[in-house]
Amino acid sequence: MAKLYYRFGQMNASKSIQLLTVAHSYEEQGKRVTLFTPAVDDRYGRGVIASRVGIAKQAIVVDDGTNLYEIVKGDPADCVLVDEVQFLRAYHVRQLARIADDLDIPVIAYGLLKDYRNHLFEGSEAAILWADRIEEIKTICANPGCDRKATMILKVKDGKPVYAGEQIEVGGNDLYKSVCRKHYFHPDVDGLMHTP
Known part of the structure; x- marks a missing residue:
């Protein structure tokens, strides 16, 4: 079946x-x-x-x-x-x-x-x-130096994390990063935006 x-x-x-x-x-x-x-x-x-x-x-x-x-x-x-x-x-x-x-x-x-x-x-x-x-x-956290499992999606606009707004805004690595829970709340935004 x-x-x-x-x-x-x-x-x-x-x-x-x-x-x-x-x-x-x-x-x-x-x-x-x-x-x-x-x-x-x-x-x-x-x-x-x-x-x-x-x-x-x-x-x-x-x-x-x-x-x-x-x-x-x-x-x-x-x-x-x-x-x-x-x-x-x-x-x-x-x-x-x-x-x-x-x-x-x-x-x-x-x-x-x-x-x-x-x-x-x-x-x-x-x-x-x-x-x-x-x-x-599974994948790992995009925050530099972190090897935890990514469980959250962090949205970053104008160098700042975004936690509220419209649910759907289609984008890629320029807008979203996969991170662990710790780095969702405490992201190294500068490091994230410069990772390949």
């Missing part, structure tokens, strides 16, 4: 490259993969799943009106992969669960767990509630 997997991690934890690796593995075996990415994440272009290491693949864009279940039912695949699941609506995640249950197609959703305010995203909360299996992809 197929399952819905939720693989979460902080920024720079290799989520997108892992997704692209899974897609490649299926395709190398002659199997079909359906990829989804949210409309709000257009950092690399609309409908593009890309890793910071430079590998990218086209995906179906998901907006509020997209019915993932109907798309996959009409054009079945051997596996469904979802990038940035935190930006999806809860009903999209329920559609992913239906793909696994009713169509017997495995679904692997990758994304963040919490935002920079330490609140769950709608999509990540739904993934926790509906996934058959939840797996953490």
Whole structure:
């Protein structure tokens, strides 16, 4: 029986490259993969799943009106992969669960767990509630000299940490850093902004 997997991690934890690796593995075996990415994440272009290491693949864009279940039912695949699941609506995640249950197609959703305010995203909360299996992809704190596990996302603007505001502002290393809890509250902002 197929399952819905939720693989979460902080920024720079290799989520997108892992997704692209899974897609490649299926395709190398002659199997079909359906990829989804949210409309709000257009950092690399609309409908593009890309890793910071430079590998990218086209995906179906998901907006509020997209019915993932109907798309996959009409054009079945051997596996469904979802990038940035935190930006999806809860009903999209329920559609992913239906793909696994009713169509017997495995679904692997990758994304963040919490935002920079330490609140769950709608999509990540739904993934926790509906996934058959939840797996953490770990990375270490970006604060210089720290080797603790990164568990928080620190937003930095104009050289200062930001702890309040709108939940979604799409950005990369220029705006967000994955840090441990200690450095979330006591960041070395100058050191963070100068790390590669």
